[in-house]
Amino acid sequence: MRIVFLGVGALGSTTAVLCRALDATLAFVDFDKVESKNLLAQAFVKQSLGKNKAEALKAQLLNFHGVKAEAFGVRLTKENVEQLVKDAGLIVDCFDNAESRRVTSEHARVKNLPLVHAAISGDGSFGLVRWDERFTPDAEDHAGQATCEGGEHLPMIGLLSATLARTIQDFVTKQERRDSMIGLKSVTVTS
Amino acid sequence: MAILNITYNGLSADYPIELDGLVADADIKRIAHELVRSGDVPGLNLPHLPAQAFDGFVVDRLQGGHRLYLRPKVPFGA
Numbered sequence: 001m002r003i004v005f006l007g008v009g010a011l012g013s014t015t016a017v018l019c020r021a022l023d024a025t026l027a028f029v030d031f032d033k034v035e036s037k038n039l040l041a042q043a044f045v046k047q048s049l050g051k052n053k054a055e056a057l058k059a060q061l062l063n064f065h066g067v068k069a070e071a072f073g074v075r076l077t078k079e080n081v082e083q084l085v086k087d088a089g090l091i092v093d094c095f096d097n098a099e100s101r102r103v104t105s106e107h108a109r110v111k112n113l114p115l116v117h118a119a120i121s122g123d124g125s126f127g128l129v130r131w132d133e134r135f136t137p138d139a140e141d142h143a144g145q146a147t148c149e150g151g152e153h154l155p156m157i158g159l160l161s162a163t164l165a166r167t168i169q170d171f172v173t174k175q176e177r178r179d180s181m182i183g184l185k186s187v188t189v190t191s
Numbered sequence: 192m193a194i195l196n197i198t199y200n201g202l203s204a205d206y207p208i209e210l211d212g213l214v215a216d217a218d219i220k221r222i223a224h225e226l227v228r229s230g231d232v233p234g235l236n237l238p239h240l241p242a243q244a245f246d247g248f249v250v251d252r253l254q255g256g257h258r259l260y261l262r263p264k265v266p267f268g269a
Contacts, residue, residue, distance in 0.1 A: 011268045094268035119265035125201035126263050138249055138264040181262070184201030190260075191253065 001089035001172055002027060006076055006104055008053050010157045011118045011164065012094030013043035016057060018165035020067045022172055028054035029084050031075035040151035076100055081107045090171055092164070093117040101137035108132055114171065118164045124153030127160040127182040129167050134179060134191065156184070163187050197223050197235060198262040199244060204234040213256075220245040223261050 001024045005012045008030045016026055030053040034044045038053075048056035052073035061067040072084055076095075081103055085091050091113055095101050101117065108115035115132040122141070160182045170176040179191035195208045206226055214222075224245060230236040251260040 007268050009268065096267045098266060118268055120267050121263040121265050122267060123263070126198055126203075126265065128262075128265050134251075134253060136251075138266045140266045141247060141264070181196075181198070181203060181260070183198060183203045186203065188203065190258075 001025070002087050003090045003092060003168065003172070004029065004085050004088040005092045005094060006030075006084075006100070007094040007096060008042075008057050009038070009094065009096060010041045010153075011120065011161055012092070013053070013057055014157055014161035015092065015094065015118070015164045015168070016069075017043045017061070017065075018162060019168055020061060020065050022169060024089070024172055025070065026061070026067070027070035027072065027088075028057050029072045029074065029076055030054040031073060037150070041154050041157055076103065078103050078107075082111075085111075085113060088113055090168065091115040092168060094164075098137040098139045105132055105135070105137070114177075116164070116167060116171070116177075118160060120153070120156065120160055124156045125184055127156065127163075129160070129164050129178075129180045129182070131177045131179060131191075156182070159187065193257050193259055195219070195223065195226075195259045195261065197227060197232060198260070199227065199235060199237070199240075202235055204232045206232045208259075216250040219250050219259060219261060220248060 003024045004027045005016050006029050008028045032053050034048045034051055034056050038044055054071035054073050058069045058071035061069050093104050117135045118129050120127040163180050163182055178189055181188045181190055193208055193210055195206045226232050227235050227237050228240050
């Protein structure tokens with residue numbers, strides 16, 4: 001199975017590392033570059049500074065874990081979404097904006113592609129893993145709203161990413177689709 | 192009978208609730224605010240919950256409206 005991760009920042013990069021043992025081809029899509037502030041909350045190492053995030057994650061998986069992956073260092077748009085998720089057995093949305101999530105959902109629904117979303121609140125106190133059939137993207141309160149760039153929310157990012165990785169594993173191995181809510185005290189399966 | 196799940200400050204709890212028909216998001220927030228302040232929601236006893244605590248929160252209606260989730264926005268992934 002080909003699993004396409006859309007956005008490999010905090011949630012996407014951490015989840016991808018936890019999916020390295022799956023019998024699947026991992027593909028990463030992200031236009032952004034690794035900055036020093038990202039090292040605190042994302043799975044990137046110092047040697048990846050300045051590199052494209054998708055390419056950097058691909059290189060890290062190969063160099064540190066011996067896992068081959070694919071990388072696409074571009075911004076997802078209505079024009080290229082079909083090409084980027086072509087042949088995907090599963091799409092994993094870890095974007096940081098509602099518009100990209102909407103473009104992805106619209107395409108997945110038209111093409112009947114499995115799509116799971118992961119999302120975290122700005123204060124790092126709460127997150128969701130939810131399959132597309134029950135997901136509506138939340139907009140930022142304002143453009144440029146502070147995200148999880150510092151290390152303050154790293155434990156929650158880890159908890160949410162582990163839940164997402166388990167959800168992906170259950171889909172790959174058993175075709176199960178479970179939703180979860182992740183709070184500071186618990187992970188609750190909701191569907 | 193519906194189940195209203197309320198998440199605030201990283202904590203989450205269920206409360207069974209009778210609702211007549213479709214209830215607006217604003218009313219769900221008002222009801223949740225009263226329940227949490229009064230201590231009726233196990234695990235979420237916050238008598239000094241600010242009046243604006245649920246401003247900007249989202250109400251999800253799942254399972255045909257039998258499960259309601261009042262939760263913070265989750266705009267971010269990367």
